[in-house]
Amino acid sequence: MSLLTSLPFIFFLLFLLKPTAAQPCPTSCPGGGPQINFPFGLNPQGSPNGRCSYPGFGLSCSNKTQQLVLNLPESGEFIVRYIDYEAQQIWINDPNFCLPQRFLHSFNISGTPFDSEFWYTFTFFNCSAIEAAEGGLRPIPCLSNQNYSIVASQAPADIFVDSTDVLQSACHPITTFTVPFVWYGWWDGVRLEWSKPDCRSCIQGRGDCRFKNSTALEIGCFNLPTQGGLPRGAKYGIIIGIGIPGLLSLIGLVSFIGSRVRWYGRGGNLTSLEFSTSIAPSPAVIITGLDGPTIESYPKTKLGESGRLPKPNDNICPICLSEYQPKDTLRTIPECSHYFHSDCIDEWLKMKASCPLCRNSPGGPAEVIPSMSSSPSSSSSLLSP
Secondary structure (H helix, E strand, C coil): CCHHHHHHHHHHHHHHHCCCCCCCCCCCCCCCCCCCCCCCEECHHHCCCCCCCCCCCEEEECCCCCCEEEEECCCEEEEEEEEECCCCEEEEECCCCCHHHHHHHCCCCCCCCCECCCEEEEEEEEEEHHHHHHCCCCCCHHHCCCCEEEEEEEECCCCCCCCHHHHHHHEEEEEEEEEECECCCCCCCEEEECCCCCCHHHHHCCCEEEECCCCCCCEEEECCCCCCCCCHHHHHHHHHHHHHHHHHHHHHHHHHHHHHHHHHHCCCCCCCCCCCCCCCCEEEEEECCCCHHHHHCCCEEECCCCCCCCCCCCCECCCCCCECCCCCEEEECCCCCCEEEHHHHHHHHHHCCCCCCCCCCECECCCEEEEEECCCCCCHHHHCC
């Protein structure tokens, strides 16, 4: 039997010897969103408790927008904005970007694996649009119109409503509710947390947290990097990635040599082949943050005893997530209304030249240094006349 006729048989044997693997779980939705890792997962047929996720952590892709969605049994569907697997926190928002509307009806996380370290109590008021504007109240756009304004007051203190007289004279309360940590002022998301399963140490060690087997709920940490060597999975990948192509190349080479030998035996002549290669230059882009003098030129604000900000802003630093205290030194970025602890935003701007919330760059785009690396092309002579 010649080598050429035996090739199909060899490929058939390789196919039979190839180990079967479980169908991998999807890691994203077509419409975008954060990457999906354990304990979250997209389960077949949208089941919330399939083997792609830990019970209660099943996600789905929206039928309308194909975005990543979390379904709370007592509150409905919410778009997933961000997942911090190391801190075990998830940010969700209303698909129609009207989170206060969801609070008016109900927001309940009972029966879910989620909780929150911080809870806030708000009261919604219905106010005359004219008097609310004259009193400096800030309406919620998706609930207000030209005739009336819906405003919110946070108990016990509110940095958006400085005068209770306006609320008492021009407004009447609608409802009071308590919700987890929320970006008040922008109503841009609710932050939830989970404690079980606990994969924090595994993720910090750059391992893979997942089920230990296909039936039980016990989890384990796999593929942890070993000191002085590659993870076992990486080694297997290198062996398979090099071994199989190498074997196929060897078979092809033997087949080619055999066919040439037989051709020579029939009196044929080999045609000389010329190969030319060219290496195209590859651009490299380096993006840097801002320098120290530029950062120091941005305005600072020192809070007084009241701890109130001069402009509407959340009373929690969006970077370190700690509350502002009296006499804290804050900094704001030009053309941006967001405040941060000075130390927090200084370190951020050294790495990224943009606001971490709105992504606006105060001084234009970040510095971009392009560079080109290339090597002489061995085929350049083919282009000359």
